[in-house]
Amino acid sequence: MASLPEGALMQRAAAGLAYAVIDHLGGAYGKRVVLLVGSGDNGGDALYAGALLARRGAWVEAWLLSDRAHAGGVAALRAAGGHCVGLDTGSFVPHETGSTDGGAARRADATLVEPGERQRARVETNTVDVVIDGIVGIGGKPGLRPEAEAALEGLAGVPVVAVDTPSGVCVDTGEIDGAHVSADLTVSFGTYKPCHLLDPAASACGTVRLVDIGLELPAPIIESLEAVDVAALMPRPAPDVHKYSRGVVGLRVGSATYPGAALLAVSGANTGLAGMVRYVGTASEWVKRLHPEVVGDGQAQAWVVGSGSADGANSALAFARASGVPLVIDADSLRPLTGPLGVPAILTPHAGELAALIREDRGDIEARPLHYARLAAKRFDAVVLLKGRRTTIASPDPDTPVRVNTTGTSWLATAGSGDVLGGLIGSLLAAGLAPIDAASAGAWLHGAAATLASAGGPVTASGVAAAIPAVIRSLPAVSPPSR
């Protein structure tokens, strides 16, 4: 900001916002736009974007929720033919309570809002095409103030575009603490923020669109892999490889009660990413029949344990641990854990399993996935992959950014899909990826395979496993990393 003329970043942000709104609405001319404007620069962005929309023929009305709205933005909107409405006497906002002079103090500020404009919103709210939420951005506290809540109530049902962040969510943690805006589209400036990636706040963002405003950014605390990142991580066989040097993944999973878990975990592991797959357990006959490439016990570069293991979970974990190689620990084998394992490991709990493991409430874990994934990673000295709509992957190294997975579809919430994921991550681990990379690339591929297999319809865990090779084939070409 110091290196740019004053207001340059805000102009870039506002222009990016306005064009995102035009895209969203399919044009500006003739559209009716309401801006909800708070006291900070977030409201300034909304006002300048509103001015641009007004110049393109939109009818724009700004509802000023504070008597300290961005003065330059108000002037720009007016100059472009837009309208401003103060809220202290507006029809959609209750009179100020709890203070005898609050209303008077606001009315005394006549510079921003002219007397005729203070009376009420001009627009019939059922004719509004879009609400632009400039109530509060990265400078705000969680929750909404009564003025904002009342304004949103009056506009219920109108599509919302959030400026930078949906107002009211906790920007830096993705948590929810009080009322917040739920947007159809969020236009973020400069970078994604934790609330755009992490649930529950991410669910309030709708589609997130990033506008580059030319910021030089520090190292992130949270990352989200994209296709090109996953492509760069994929194991690529060198010309002189053989099956052992590509890595052998072993699975001690499934049980007489849950033979299907073994078959699904093996199908996740047996996609060709590792050189060989071993299976040890009660479902051997089935595995041999359905996966003739898979062999029995022996040395492996990574073991997967726990999926559907039932009573065998403890011994599977003990065997795998004794091998000294990196492990993927799922489902039933999570239960016996009490602390660090002494070998590199990836734990793959869903919120309920993590709740049982660390004796916390499941609801708390779903409300604070970032916090609990980090806590568990530290406690077990392992990578923790906390499954959810936005699977959250924390490393025991506090300096390694947490990774949040954004691929997938709600159809993926289906029995056995976690077994496929465990096997897939195991194969990447065996192929030599670091645990954080194996876990996050595995989650990305798994979600992308679900989307591919689903094609908008229902999908089964077997279908997800079958789609993994096609997803890998469709990854962008990247030059191999220099060694």
Ligand SMILES: NC(=O)C1=CN([C@@H]2O[C@H](COP(=O)(O)OP(=O)(O)OC[C@H]3O[C@@H](n4cnc5c(N)ncnc54)[C@H](OP(=O)(O)O)[C@@H]3O)[C@@H](O)[C@H]2O)[C@@H](O)CC1
């Ligand atoms: N940084 C950059 O590079 C760029 C940033 N840009 C933009 O600036 C935004 C950040 O602007 P900001 O810092 O002015 O803070 P912002 O979020 O608008 O408001 C904070 C004020 O609101 C108030 N308030 C607090 N909590 C509240 C609540 N729950 N509900 C209601 N009001 C609440 C409180 O003031 P109070 O009313 O309490 O006096 C506080 O001071 C950012 O998100 C982006 O849009 C772009 O222009 C491009 C470049």
Ligand SMILES: [K+]
């Ligand atoms: K906002």
